Amino acid sequence: xxxxxxxxxxxxxxxxxxxxxxxxxxxxxxxxxxxxxxxxxxxxxxxxxxxxxxxxxxxxxxxxxxxxxxxxxxxxxxxxxxxxxxxxxxxxxxxxxxxxxxxxxxxxxxxxxxxxxxxxxxxx
Amino acid sequence: xxxxxxxxxxxxxxxxxxxxxxxxxxxxxxxxxxxxxxxxxxxxxxxxxxxxxxxxxxxxxxxxxxxxxxxxxxxxxxxxxxxxxxxxxxxxxxxxxxxxxxxxxxxxxxxxxxxxxxxxxxxxxxxxxxxxxxxxxxxxxxxxxxxxxxxxxxxxxxxxxxxxxxxxxxxxxxxxxxxxxxxxxxxxxxxxxxxxxxxxxxxxxxxxxxxxxxxxxxxxxxxxxxxxxxxxxxxxxxxxxxxxxxxxxxxxxxxxxxxxxxxxxxxxxxxxxxxxxxxxxxxxxxxxxxxxxxxxxxxxxxxxxxxxxxxxxxxxxxxxxxxxxxxxxxxxxxxxxxxxxxxxxxxxxxxxxxxxxxxxxxxxxxxxxxxxxxxxxxxxxxxxxxxxxxxxxxxxxxxxxxxxxxxxxxxxxxxxxxxxxxxxxxxxxxxxxxxxxxxxxxxxxxxxxxxxxxxxxxxxxxxxxxxxxxxxxxxxxxxxxxxxxxxxxxxxxxxxxxxxxxxxxxxxxxxxxxxxxxxxxxxxxxxxxxxxxxxxxxxxxxxxxxxxxxxxxxxxxxxxxxxxxxxxxxxxxxx
Numbered sequence: 070x071x072x073x074x075x076x077x078x079x080x081x082x083x084x085x086x087x088x089x090x091x092x093x094x095x096x097x098x099x100x101x102x103x104x105x106x107x108x109x110x111x112x113x114x115x116x117x118x119x120x121x122x123x124x125x126x127x128x129x130x131x132x133x134x135x136x137x138x139x140x141x142x143x144x145x146x147x148x149x150x151x152x153x154x155x156x157x158x159x160x161x162x163x164x165x166x167x168x169x170x171x172x173x174x175x176x177x178x179x180x181x182x183x184x185x186x187x188x189x190x191x192x193x
Numbered sequence: 194x195x196x197x198x199x200x201x202x203x204x205x206x207x208x209x210x211x212x213x214x215x216x217x218x219x220x221x222x223x224x225x226x227x228x229x230x231x232x233x234x235x236x237x238x239x240x241x242x243x244x245x246x247x248x249x250x251x252x253x254x255x256x257x258x259x260x261x262x263x264x265x266x267x268x269x270x271x272x273x274x275x276x277x278x279x280x281x282x283x284x285x286x287x288x289x290x291x292x293x294x295x296x297x298x299x300x301x302x303x304x305x306x307x308x309x310x311x312x313x314x315x316x317x318x319x320x321x322x323x324x325x326x327x328x329x330x331x332x333x334x335x336x337x338x339x340x341x342x343x344x345x346x347x348x349x350x351x352x353x354x355x356x357x358x359x360x361x362x363x364x365x366x367x368x369x370x371x372x373x374x375x376x377x378x379x380x381x382x383x384x385x386x387x388x389x390x391x392x393x394x395x396x397x398x399x400x401x402x403x404x405x406x407x408x409x410x411x412x413x414x415x416x417x418x419x420x421x422x423x424x425x426x427x428x429x430x431x432x433x434x435x436x437x438x439x440x441x442x443x444x445x446x447x448x449x450x451x452x453x454x455x456x457x458x459x460x461x462x463x464x465x466x467x468x469x470x471x472x473x474x475x476x477x478x479x480x481x482x483x484x485x486x487x488x489x490x491x492x493x494x495x496x497x498x499x500x501x502x503x504x505x506x507x508x509x510x511x512x513x514x515x516x517x518x519x520x521x522x523x524x525x526x527x528x529x530x531x532x533x534x535x536x537x538x539x540x541x542x543x544x545x546x547x548x549x550x551x552x553x554x555x556x557x558x559x560x561x562x563x564x565x566x567x568x569x570x571x572x573x574x575x576x577x578x579x580x581x582x583x584x585x586x587x588x589x590x591x592x593x594x595x596x597x598x599x600x601x602x603x604x605x606x607x608x609x610x611x612x613x614x615x616x617x618x619x620x621x622x623x624x625x626x627x628x629x630x631x632x633x634x635x636x637x638x639x640x641x642x643x644x645x646x647x648x649x650x651x652x653x654x655x656x657x658x659x660x661x662x663x664x665x666x667x668x669x670x671x672x673x674x675x676x677x678x679x680x681x682x683x684x685x686x687x688x689x690x691x692x693x694x695x696x697x698x699x700x701x702x703x704x705x706x707x708x709x710x711x712x713x714x715x716x717x718x719x720x721x722x723x724x725x726x727x728x729x730x731x732x733x734x735x736x737x738x739x740x741x742x743x744x745x746x747x748x749x750x751x752x753x754x755x756x757x758x759x760x761x762x763x764x765x766x767x768x
Contacts, residue, residue, distance in 0.1 A: 101767040112763040127765050159764055166768045 081187045082147060085176045087138040098166060098174065099133020100126050100140055105159030115143040117181060123147070124154045124162045126178075141180065148177035359430060360407070363437050363470055367396060370444060370463035378452050385456045392460045399467045406474050410482070423511070424716055425480045433473055440466050485510050490719050491739045494519050498732035501527050506741070512725055513715040519736055520707060520727065530732055592652075599649040606645035610638040616675065635668035 089096040104113055106122045115125045126144045129136050146154045149165045157165070166174060371393075374382060440462075448459055485508035492515060495502040503526050507515055614634050629637065646664065709715060711725035721740035726733050 098768045101765050103763065103765045107759075109763055128767070130767075159766065163766045163768060 082177050082179045083139075085135075085138050085140050085178055087134050087140065087174050087176065089172050089174070090134045096167070096169065096172070097133070098135050099130045100135040101128040102146070102159075102162055102166070103127040105162055106156055107158045115181075116145070121145075122156075124157065124159075140176070140178065144178040144180050146176055146178050150175055356430060359434055359437075363433050364400070364403075366437055366440065367400065367463040367467050367470075370440075370448075370466065371396070371460055374448070374453075374456060374459050377449075381452065381454055382456045383454050385460070389457055389460050392457070392464050396460070396464055396467055399464075399471060403467070403471055403474060406471075406478075410474070410478060429473065429477050429480070432476075433470070436466075436469055436473065440469075484508060485514075489741055490721070491741055492519060492719075492736050493739070494523065494734050494736045496527060496530065496732055496734055498530060503527065507719070509718055511716050511718055512711055512713065512723065513709065515719055515738075516707075516709050516715075516725065516727055516736070519734065523734065596649075596652050599645070599652050603642070603645040603649045606642035610641045613638055613641070614672070631669045631673045632665075634672050635665050639665060639668055 087098050089098055102124050104110070104116075104122060104124045108122065110116065110122045111119045113119065113121065113125055115127070116123070124146045126135075126140060126142055126146065129140055129142050146162075148154055149162075150171065152165050154162055154165070444462065447453065448462070453459060487508050488506035489508050490506070492505045492507055493502060494505065503522070505519065505522055507518055510518065614629075614637065706729070708728040709725060710728055711723075713723060713725075715725075717723075719738050721738060723738040724735065726735050728734075
């Protein structure tokens with residue numbers, strides 16, 4: 070019973086390490102983000118809670134570094150290299166992801182399918 | 194054999210059978226434009242403008258006005274007798290409301306002229322059950338009313354005389370209180386200086402105010418004859434009676450018996466009675482007038498014949514007063530009841546009239562399965578592929594077109610007619626032209642638009658309502674007041690649309706006999722869901738009550754500085 074209670078408070082997360090790809094002068098990651106505290110959260114098709122202003126992955130380019138690393142569409146990015154992404158503006162998120170001196174970004178993401186899987190396994 | 198077994202179901206014809214002969218008659222009387230079958234072909238005889246030919250068109254539609262006055266009188270007598278017999282019994286639900294014929298400020302002089310056998314309709318009735326039973330003043334007027342309507346019930350006489358007597362008693366009592374000691378034991382009284390005089394003046398003015406207030410409040414001609422006693426009025430009368438009796442009681446015991454010497458005390462006693470009467474008057478104002486001003490209920494009045502409906506807001510009223518209120522508003526809100534417009538055109542109905550014939554083979558007793566047969570026929574008729582809606586639609590469209598065409602002609606004719614006359618100017622007086630008064634002017638221009646008007650009225654089936662006389666009068670009115678043809682067209686709306694009932698000539702449409710049918714006793718107050726019906730001979734008004742809902746208004750303060758806006762963004766950035 071204690072474990073079940075705790076489980077509701079723990080977000081099951083996945084760590085994804087993306088190695089940026091160099092394309093000309095840019096380092097690209099191969100996905101698109103949406104969301105932010107300055108954005109309209111009700112337009113987010115991926116969030117369960119429509120007041121969630123976090124950063125979500127809206128597109129993953131095929132064959133890009135993000136897909137290779139295991140990032141999926143609809144993931145919510147919680148941290149980037151240790152920086153929190155749950156309470157940032159859209160532009161801040163973009164900046165944190167596209168720092169020129171970083172070649173690798175380590176993301177902490179959460180996924181609805183992950184959570185559901187965990188819940189199901191706990192129930193069974 | 195089959196003939197004997199055949200059961201012809203005529204039930205489809207039965208409700209329409211009542212209408213058929215009048216329709217036929219009327220259609221025979223009305224030439225060309227009236228017939229729905231002759232689309233666009235006009236076959237009417239040329240008419241002289243001064244015969245509006247009302248009589249021939251009455252046969253079908255206005256069986257009401259076609260009746261002679263005597264038959265109406267008989268009907269009213271019957272109604273009156275019925276209402277008389279009903280008045281006595283309790284628990285009886287259907288009562289008659291009669292409105293007086295005269296306007297409110299009529300004087301008695303004209304009543305003698307109108308007093309013929311239709312006394313039931315035209316007499317003003319002031320009764321104990323009427324609206325204003327307490328009158329402090331001018332009893333002579335009431336007694337004159339009573340003399341005129343000498344046939345009235347003894348109960349009504351009793352009621353009004355009781356109320357009048359009580360009022361008079363209440364009015365004279367303070368004066369009596371003050372005068373009796375003076376008359377009876379004047380020598381023993383203590384002299385009473387300025388306080389008494391002050392009290393005398395105050396009594397005089399208070400009585401005057403009471404008089405004026407009672408005159409304003411109670412002494413009005415009743416709008417209607419109500420079938421039952423008013424609860425509040427009876428209550429007030431009882432209150433006044435008790436008040437006066439108790440005052441007399443104390444007066445008799447304390448003052449008359451013991452011959453009190455303190456005159457000032459007696460005068461103060463009388464003043465207190467006057468104060469109490471003023472407060473009773475205040476109570477009367479509140480109970481009888483103010484309580485029904487604040488709207489509490491919404492009444493929906495629907496006319497059964499053609500579905501015209503209106504909504505009214507009223508306060509706390511009893512059912513009978515609500516009925517009178519509705520009737521007062523009915524006459525200026527509802528378009529006039531035109532039975533001619535209600536029937537479907539004959540061509541549409543003719544298909545329906547050829548109903549099904551039901552043969553019952555091998556059965557002698559047809560009575561017990563007649564309902565089964567009727568149901569079968571109805572079901573079959575419903576299932577049959579029926580194009581009468583088509584007919585109806587095209588008929589309506591054609592009628593609409595015809596009406597519009599006639600209206601256009603009428604409007605043009607009116608405009609043209611009005612260009613023929615103009616007001617007499619100063620310089621015209623020098624020229625020898627024929628000078629006419631409004632009546633002649635109206636007659637002069639009427640001729641040029643008579644035909645167009647006649648045809649229009651016939652198309653819209655309004656011709657029973659507008660005699661030539663009334664049209665001429667209206668023209669005269671417009672000419673006298675310099676109404677331009679445009680306004681005239683607006684007034685011509687009077688003819689173009691069916692106006693409210695009250696603008697038509699009184700004789701014809703202001704019949705005042707209505708019957709109130711209600712499941713609850715009519716002195717009950719209105720409550721949510723009460724339904725009552727006001728009946729006339731050919732249609733009825735169904736009135737239903739709904740309580741105005743309780744509104745919960747909540748306040749919300751909006752800081753003017755809080756009106757700030759941002760753009761809605763949903764950017765997607767690729768990284």
